[in-house]
Amino acid sequence: MGKRIRVGIIGVGNCFAGLVQGIEYYRRNSGSPIIGVMHEDIGGYRIFDIDFVSAFDVAENKIGRRLDEAIYQPPNCVDWLPEVPMINAIVREAPILDGVGVYVEKMIKPVKQTKTPEELRKEIIKELNDTGTEMLINYLPVGSEKAVRYWSNIALEANVGLINCMPVFIASDKQWVSKFEKRGLPVIGDDIKGQVGATILNRVLAKLCDDRGTVIDQMYQINVGGNTDFANMIERSRLASKKISKTEAVQSQLRQRLGEDRIYVGPSDFLPFLGNTKICYINIKGRMFADRSFEIECKLTVDDKSNSAGIAVDAIRCLKLAFDRGVGGVLTSPSAYLMKHPPIQYSDAEAKILMEKFIAGEIER
Ligand SMILES: NC(=O)c1ccc[n+]([C@@H]2O[C@H](COP(=O)([O-])OP(=O)(O)OC[C@H]3O[C@@H](n4cnc5c(N)ncnc54)[C@H](O)[C@@H]3O)[C@@H](O)[C@H]2O)c1
Secondary structure, eight states: OOOOEEEEEEOOSHHHHHHHHHHHHHHHTTTSOOTTSSOSOBTTBOGGGEEEEEEEEOBTTTTTSBHHHHTTSTTOOOOSSSOOOOOOOBEEEOOOTTOSOTTTHHHHOBOOOOSOHHHHHHHHHHHHHHHTOOEEEEOOOTTOHHHHHHHHHHHHHHTOEEEEOSSSOSTTOHHHHHHHHHHTOEEEOSSBOOTTOHHHHHHHHHHHHHHTTOEEEEEEEEEEEOSHHHHHHTSGGGOHHHHHHHHHHHHTTSSSOOOGGGEEEEEEEEOGGGTTEEEEEEEEEEEEGGGEEEEEEEEEEEEHHHHHHHHHHHHHHHHHHHHHHTOOEEOHHHHHHHBSSOSSOOOHHHHHHHHHHHHHTSSOO
């Protein structure tokens, strides 16, 4: 057996359920091409070299369960496979802090906590050490500002790397990055960018209009879905950083920013019957030669969890490469290619070239 990657999970929700079931899907269909990963082999690591060794959540029905069972607990709704093989890790209790919003509380049923965050901190660090966790993946709900800071400090203290899949800014925040750099721990973030999701589609369309010299007068991207992620995001006060992340991802592709009153990019509503299907509408209105107007209207219907899981397996393998190479701090190229709100934004084509160079070891980060 080759080298393994030992991963811990913060938030055993739908994204993680998709990640586990997707990897198992390819194990069962060995020989079929793995769609949506950068390479089947990244620096000697295949998607099958990932082990999930620790996990943390606040849901009553997930804590204490083996990970392969916990991913099927409601309100999780990824059902690509009826079951996955045993995973030898038990979901442990995390502090709730600001993790659970008002609209998801009834769906998640958080555990009644008897320990303080400080007491749990000691147990969590012990669990990370005992299980040999090398990196944590953060899948906390949007708006969990305090919880993300708590977990970023845990990563620093327990000496593990961090992949931040959601929009509380760590990898794109200079102060946090310097803390990880000082500890020699790699970070990728923030806010995972789907394989062909609303963000990348909107970025490419906006850049196309910009590159072809049109003037964009107004643009919107609205998104609806039916899982807990979308239920959580109807609580508008939790959305500030999500809107920044999504809007900046698009604005960064324009030579001249659109006025704030001319652009809307964000999660929009919760339609329970959609489950993990996400529907995105993009509309761009602008002008071309002789001030003649044009309009682009585009609809994307996609499995939101399939969209993120392939990206996550590449992030995990890139973080492992950084460990192998002794590189700490933020990995700017993988972050630009894989995340919506990286510390440095590039076009997606440039980011792909940089990512290849990182994998090949031609650039440090
Ligand atoms: N395509 C995508 O799926 C995509 C893209 C970009 C970002 N994201 C982000 O990834 C994150 C995860 O998405 P998801 O669909 O898995 O969400 P989810 O609601 O299915 O899962 C969140 C999990 O976190 C747990 N949780 C809540 N508070 C917690 C706490 N304080 N500590 C530990 N666990 C806690 C919940 O019980 C749940 O199991 C979200 O922030 C989402 O916006 C997803």
